[in-house]
Amino acid sequence: MANAEQIAAQILAAKSLCVSSSWLNTFLASSQRNIPASALTKTALFRVLASDIRQSLATNPTSVFPVDVSDPNVQERRLPGPIPVQVLDIEDIGTSLWSQVEAIERVERGEAIRGREIIRTISVGEDNEATGNGSSNNNSSVGTSSASGSSGHGPHRLILQDAGGTKAMAIEMQRIEGISLENLSIGSKFLLRNATVARGMVLMNPDSATLLGGKIEALDKPWREGRKARLLQKIGSMEAEANQTNDDI
Structure with missing residues (x-):
C-alpha cells in the first residue's frame, strides 16, 4: 500500500495538485488495505476532484489568487501559477436569458431540438433498457447537450474559487472544450497557468x-x-429597470 508521500508526489507530478497531508491521511485511514498503489492514487485523485479544494489542497503564495485579484483598478497582471480553482457558477452570456429558460422548459417537457424539428426524448435508463433488449427507437434522442440546445454556445462567464477561498470572475475568451x-459541473476543477487578469477579470x-474535471x-x-x-428573477429585474427608465423619461 502506497504511503501519503508517494500518492501526493504522483498527483503533483500528474496534475500539479498539491494535496493536503491531513486530507490525504484521512483518506488513507478510510481506505481498504492491500489495494495496489496505482489504484489507490487514482482513487485519491478522483476524491480530490470531487472535493472542496479548500479542504483537500495545500496552498502556497503561487498556487492561489492574489487577495486583490478582483481589483478593477489593476489594468493587467499575469498569474504564473499553476493555480487550481473550482467552479462555483457558470453563465452563458452569448445566449439570451429567455432562450435559456425555453431550453430548460423543453427539457422539462422531455423535448429536444434537432434542426428546426422538436422531437421527444427518452431517459438514459429507458435507453439502456432498450439496448439491453436488442431494440432501438429511431425517433428518440438521448443527450443533455442536444436537449438543451446550448452545446457550442457561449462565451461563458464563471465564478472561480482557489484553495484559499478567494473568488474571482472569469470569462471564456476563446472556446475551451x-x-x-x-x-x-459546479465544483469542476481547472488549472490556471500564465493566466491574464484584466481589470479584475x-x-x-x-x-x-x-x-x-470533477464535481x-x-x-x-x-x-x-x-x-x-x-434566470426568471434576472429577467424580472431587467424588465423592472427598463420600466423605471421609461418612467423617468
Missing part, C-alpha cells in the same frame, strides 16, 4: 486554463435545480 452549461483560453454534488444539484428561477 468542456465548458458548457450541461457538460461543466480572469481571461480564460485553452493555453491558460486546463479542465481537470461537488452538494453544490451542483441545487445549482441546477434553481437555475430556471434565477
